[in-house]
Amino acid sequence: MIQIVLLIVKVILLLLILMGGFAYTMLAERRFLGFFQLRLGPNRVGPGGLFQPLADAVKMMLKEDLMPLQADSVVYRLAPVFSLLAALSVDAVIPFGAPIHIFGQTVSLDIANPGIGLLIAFAFSSLGIYGIVLGGWASQNKYSLLGGIRASAQMISYELAMGLSVLGVLMMAGTANLENIVLAQRAQGWFFLPQIIPFLIYFTTAVAETNRTPFDLPEAESELVAGYHTEYSGIRFAMFVMAEYINMMTVSGLAVTLFFGGWLGPSFLPPIIWFFIKMAIVIFVFIWIRATFPRFRYDKLMSFGWKVLLPISFIYFLGTAAFVSGIL
């Protein structure tokens, strides 16, 4: 009984953290981009702009939810939900901190702790792209359609490299359970040192997965107006944006878990704080990249994914396999 209560509490807490995290990641991005670009960013609502996300949320909810006449109404309505759902689900398996003891129970700080946590995380994060493809398709707008096509082209070019890049970690830890991967790093040291190249590949593909600059092809403001979400407005548009930012937090969380020792850190701060500090640093790098780089062209991205990232990650994967099995 108490376990079910704990589970429900954990789900609600996680949702609150993700929603709050989304709101403030977005605010942080806007403020940081502002500073990068000689502007101040939103600083009017509340002290230093801290209540800006609230104002945005109210605005988004009150806006009229428009739908093009010719749009496929069911798919059009479902696409953003799908995107957001996929983004949220991944976080269920990420361990945010070391297990804690409460009410005589040992509680791990994740919703679920399956043996194949890594696979589940990747499966759900890949699902997110379908929301974008379907949304682009259902809008009956040519720009949205192009955005959707680009999203699918992009997905097939980075997914493989992404999958291969984390296999090294999996082999070194000897488990696909995310909690155990973190624990393995306590013994072996953080994995980003031996796995630096896979980490870079993972990070590159993670940027592609979240559709952010320089891989923001499905959106590509200067080319496709707003890409797949051109026709969306109000809360449905907000859901796409939410999905993007939650995805960004998720892939940062995964990067921290897989390569930077998860919640591990000196004991003067609680483990969960360490986790969020590391995550915030990764997210900042995302924002930094956005302020600096131009966009890939989508055929170049495909050849980059297939001809550069995939071979490198595959070779590194073979090398790690040889090393772990003791051949080398």
Next chain:
Amino acid sequence: MVTADPERLMDGETMIINLGPQHPSTHGVLRVRLELDGERVVHAEPVIGYLHTGFEKTAESLTYQQCNTVTDRLDYLAPMTNNLAYVLAVEKLMNLEVPKRAQYIRVLFAELTRVASHLVWLGTHVMDLGAMSLFFYTMREREVILDLIEAAAGVRMNPSYFRVGGLAYDLPDGFHDKVRDLIKDFPRWMKSYRNLFEGNPLINERLEGIAVLTLEQALDWCATGPNLRGSGLPLDLRKDEPYSAYDEFDFKVCTRTEGDAYARFWVRIDEIYESMKIIEQALEKITPHGPYTTSDRKVALPPREEIYGNMEALIHQFKLVTAGFPVPRGEVYQGVEGPRGEMGFYLVSDGGPKPYRWRARTPSFYNLQTLPILCKDGLVADVITAIGSIDIMLGDVDK
């Protein structure tokens, strides 16, 4: 203009998409009708006229001095070169001698606007490629140049600073120092920009071999300015038909031979450096005090203090303000090298104070016509690169 093949459209193999007139990267209200096969461009056709303002007809009802304000608004990122082309045309028709000092100041401002215009181009072009931040940096530095223009002309965007016969006002006190500060800071700006784009593989990949314009095509479509020089022909009116004392300045005509977006990119970057060289030389030639407009009282307004004591000056002032000055019967063409190419005016005078025909040869209009060639067989992303790389200005295209 070749239009899309209707039969091909009926097949349903290709898709027509309207890029613009409201689109984030068409730099105004350009509409490009794209025929796409997937993302590959089968045919691109610029549709213009959304910013038609009737400048040429408007000018026919204005006196020669008033027409100047119309020229500002053609290419509003480089108003001074428009002014220059126009006043030179009128002066040519009137056979009017302009003081050397005024000519140097004109050169100074023409080059300042060239730099300002290229800075806007650099920012927006790179922003179109997806890198946002550079735009804000170049706009910051453009602001410094606009401040200089404001200091001299009182206005930032549409200065009408050059007048037939010379300049509207003399340079303000301390102007030399301000320009010197700019010249001093300039290498630092350029370095910070170049850090962002120079050698950046993402930028190079988006530009190299994209939107190629061969020299024959460029000549066929009358492309001028950096677009022509990017294709290899060192045509520059400042060198070939020097005006306004340009022959006294030492500068280089920047060319590249590849003809792609990358070549045009670097021609413009190099031109910014050359313009700064000219600005430096011009500053040395401009004496702090001296005549800034012609002494011909039939053309230039008399100084204020003269009007109150001199009957003739009062008459001149009255005649010039109410009726303008007559221009001898005849026709004339004068072109100058603007930031976007040959900016020229063809004027026909019937001997009265207003032009009989006022025709503007605006560079962007001709440069834009190369767009179908540039976009052919590219991707949608390359269309954006192409539009940015020919640096069009819609006020200039539609007139």
